[in-house]
Amino acid sequence: MNMDRRSVLGLGGVVAASAMIAPGIHLIAAPERTEASGQSRWAMLVDVNKCDSDCTACTTACRQENNVPTFDDPQRDIHWIRKVELKDKKGKRPSVSLPVLCNHCEHPPCVDVCPTEASFIRKDGIVLVDKHRCIGCRYCMIACPYKARSLVYHATELSENGNADVPIRGKGVVEKCTFCVHLVDQGKKPACVDACQKDGNGAMIFGDLNDGQSEISKRVHEIRTQTMRADLGLNPAVHYQGL
């Protein structure tokens, strides 16, 4: 078949046009999703006065529960929850230690920027990443003000004593704290909170903010608490007491 150059140019245009129109065509049906209850708004409260800087019960439990790998590389290690030490810049307040994790914002910027809707928010406020839909663009990592997300830089495998209930994430996708959604959906607490209450000082509590009878609801409404970067208007679900 002979094609003149104008035809080649025209064909190029058609290909480009097809690429532009293609986004509007659904070639593959999305899997049916089960829905969480919109009645709940899961949240966490951390009493920093009870959080000991030497205690890593929450981070250890998280790694174990969620098969969070370490690569012996601080630049690329994955942290779903981490202990942060805070030192007053003016030296007037005592230093404090507290856990930082995904804040499961009501208006999550990571969800806003995700081009494929791999990052999404459930009706109960838990923000998740669909590891099968994430293309590894890392825009969510750029947008998250809490540095709560990590890219999986190396291939990982489920270790012998790993948790088979939580699948590992393949290299090239972004992962983060899920509030242990697999436990929450069974009526249990996230592993970090459970460990803090059992092995730590009980600094962390978890519950439904919409349930007026829950401990977290009462404390958040009765005690002065604060959230990180409240000025951004994201309405995070992780509250801190005693800062």
Added chain:
Amino acid sequence: MISEFSTIKGNSSKYLALLAGFGVLLALGAFSFLYVEINGHGATNMTNQVVWGLPHVFAISLLVMASGALNLASMATVFGAKQYKIFRRFSAFLAIALLAGGLAVLVLDLGRPDRMLLTMIHMNFKSMFTWNVFLYSGFVVLCFLYLWSMFQHERYVKLAGSAAFAGRVILTTGTGSIFGVIHAREVFHSAITGPTFVAVSITSGTAMCIMLLVATFHYTGRKLDKSLIHGLRNVLIFFTLLVFYLLVVEKFTKFYSPAFYDVESWILTGPYAPLYWIGVLGMGIALPLAILFNPGMGNSIKGIMWACGAAIIGEVSFVAHVLLAGQSYPFNMFPGWEMSSAFLDGQVAAYSPGILELMLGVGGIGIAGLIYLIGIRFFRLLPQKAEAPEGWKPWSP
């Protein structure tokens, strides 16, 4: 005066050497992509602090330059500068070539490039990335339409050219807004980032057009009227001044607020300060203007070529500075407190680009270069001679 368009012969040893050179760059990029695809991004020097590294600097620089490369055609079609009508085909085709190179790097650096189709199936219209998928592909469509009308249906040129002009302004605003809309990062968030990207695109795109026109006409033995290049030099001067103005306005606005003292002082004195002072301001603004306003160098083709080279380095520095400084500056999650953690909170991120990242980046240049070289060989993109209309004389220093 418009002379006949023609392809180049493309049988000289220099042409073949250039093809081979860009082919090597493409091969380097392909190797890097495959290596990272197999071994993961752990093979690069990107980290969980600096998640967009050197490949993104190359990709975004090429994309921004692509949009600016079309300015030459827009000058003739939209703004009535008829003396540049002869370069419209070249300009539109170059825009496609540069865009293809930039897009390839961007896509091939994804953590899961095999899932790229998902961006066309599941779309989130709140994401600037989703908008950019449409804007980039739409820009290519508009450039093809523009070329098609230039080749075959001149009566549609004004319409297609105007649409492509609007498309490129929106496209580059969208690219800048990838950063500008991010509230979380103090270095990024600014309404003026989008317009600055547009201005930077025109400086770098014009510089690339000048360099390629001069080189292509020289090596193919075609006549290029010097005054046409002088006119483009004036465009470069105007938009370089515009970039400087926008940078000054941004710095003034941010320094007016005490909330930005720390971050702005860090930009001007921190580890990325040399990139800002030497790369963005020195190479991108001061050197081109010093050359182009000089009566001797500013009127010589050699001097203009040096200024163009500096402007392109300035553009790449600007993109690199926005990207890398923006990610390296630590998050300020607890104002009034100093942070430290095993996740390197509170620290300026350390990042030095890796060789695989460089290879992927130059692969994009290889793609753009090959498309351009093959384009001028098989399509009648360039006039046999380029002459300015009689009596037309642009301002000169």
